[in-house]
Amino acid sequence: MRTVSWPKEDFSRIPYAMYHDEDVYKREQERIFRGPTWNYLGLEAELPNPGDYITTVIGDTPIIVSRDQQGKVHAMVNRCMHRGATLRREAFGNTADHTCVYHQWRFSLGGQLLSVPFPHGAKGEGGLPPDFDKSTIRLEALRVEIYKGVIFATFSDATEPLLEYLDAPVVAEIDRLFAKKIRILGYQRQRIFGNWKLYNDNVRDPNHGGLLHMFFATFDLIRLSQVGGAKGDRRHRHNISYSALGEEAAGGQGNYGDTQKSSLTGYRLRDTSMLQGRREFPDRVTLVILSVFPGAVFQQISNSLCTRQIRTRGVNEMELYWTYFGFEDDDESMTEHRLLQSNLCGPGGYISMEDGEAVEIVHKASATSQDAHARLEIGGVGEIRDSKNLISEMPVRGFWSYYHELMDFPASASASAQVAAQVPGKAAA
Ligand code: FES
Ligand SMILES: [Fe+2]
Structure with a gap:
């Protein structure tokens, strides 16, 4: 990570490198978008009925927001648990399940793996191993909170409850x-x-x-x-x-x-x-x-x-x-x-x-x-x-x-050590 200086502790100076550095961008995906933040995904009015879904993103990560038959809204990473294909490619729709186009693994509206084609192979050959357990495989799920029909999700267990976060x-x-x-x-x-x-x-x-x-x-x-x-x-x-x-x-x-x-x-x-x-x-x-x-x-x-x-x-x-x-x-x-x-x-x-x-x-x-x-x-x-x-x-x-x-920029990799030393409660390593 390049050397970056933050000359003022009150953030009245912003280093231009923050807008251009690839390492900073990668770190944002982990620490901001996959970190302890609530991310807006959409509005309940976009998926009013059971089976309705929309696709969106959190940072770079593709997300499916899906309402199940009981009316519950789920947010899941839009990535098939078989070999990683984009599971849902449409912007929105209504469906009975989410089936991957690649090898047709089929997931429930809440992300549980339901079926895999040819589980026993063909003519006694191939197929899944005997200890393959569908019940242990589900799409990567996020925490969801909905307030006044506005849907938010977070990747992190550490994120405070939504209303506390919003204040x-x-x-x-x-x-x-x-x-x-x-x-x-x-x-x-x-x-x-x-x-x-x-x-x-x-x-x-x-x-x-x-x-x-x-x-x-x-x-x-x-x-x-x-x-x-x-x-x-x-x-x-x-x-x-x-x-x-x-x-x-x-x-x-x-x-x-x-x-x-x-x-x-x-x-x-x-x-x-x-x-x-x-x-x-x-x-x-x-x-x-x-x-x-x-x-x-x-x-x-x-x-x-x-x-x-x-x-x-x-x-x-x-x-x-x-x-x-x-x-x-x-x-x-x-x-x-x-x-x-x-x-x-x-x-x-x-x-x-x-x-x-x-x-x-x-x-x-x-x-x-x-x-x-x-x-x-x-x-x-x-x-x-x-x-x-x-x-x-x-x-x-x-x-x-x-x-x-x-x-939380690493002090050794960046002169943001300077600001770490200046911000109250943060010590430079
Ligand atoms: S990658 Fe989805 S079924 Fe193979
Ligand atoms: Fe403007």
Whole structure:
């Protein structure tokens, strides 16, 4: 592992090597994704019936999420126990069992081996040895916890219970967003040529919203009455960035459609129906970006609701998997409205297409200067805490503080010994 220095113990400097080092990436797969973390897998609404399944990933590891005949949801590594083939290649479906295409070993919906073809061979020759015991063979299973229909799993027995891991402020946001039964509206997938942590940095950085994303500024749609901030769990490993309309704002819920043409550009939207906010939550919050360590995001942008899952694809690439949803009691017009507003998000979204580009330009330029560091001082240095405004990079530092703790870089192989010596409670070996 290359020598890496962490010059500040408050994570206000991030070594660029973290985004490019293959050894760091391998270690993340073991210590983060297979470590003591709860990883978002999907929504129960995606597999409502017995026999329903979806395929997904945790880091690089392929996962099947499968509902058995009793209604129980299982998460299992999507790898056949015979010779390691991908067991389920479809994105989703309904099935009586999971049968491998290679030699047709058949597994139950909960991962138990049910049958192997030709167990006694043919004509008294071949087949399985007499002590072969199907009952001892099952797919590698993960711990699963489901909260408000949101499915999480962990590889580690050491992971704390899900609600402790999420902590009260995050649980409150999930309660708010999933207060009613949801309905899946659709998916988007986006390939980004940059390291997965750069997307985490982006999504926890409310400061860039009004600076990078020019859609609102171009059409003069920014409301000065918006108030917002960022808050986290007790360890600031997760983050909630939010903004709300102030008391003086008319209309009650993010209604931008009545604005005049931009004094800056002279441009004006002819059809502003996409921007009409419909009040549906008891508060005045119009934007919530909740990011859960290590790679999940839950979003409300006006009436566009979705989850985003960060899928790693090697050190230089990632995929973002967007799942849009509404509520079962939405009428047709509300569903149409949510679909219209989903144009704000996704790979070509009016206010999110620049995020993929931001990840890529950082990845590209930082690759050539891996001994240099990113600088995270906006919003203050030192203690990582909640803030009452959006001009802050503190949530990004929160991610890195927990990342660094889990990665536990070996002192001998890396100058992260320096930071080990600086972080309270960690001694350099
Ligand atoms: S690898 Fe799956 S049955 Fe052989
Ligand atoms: Fe953004």
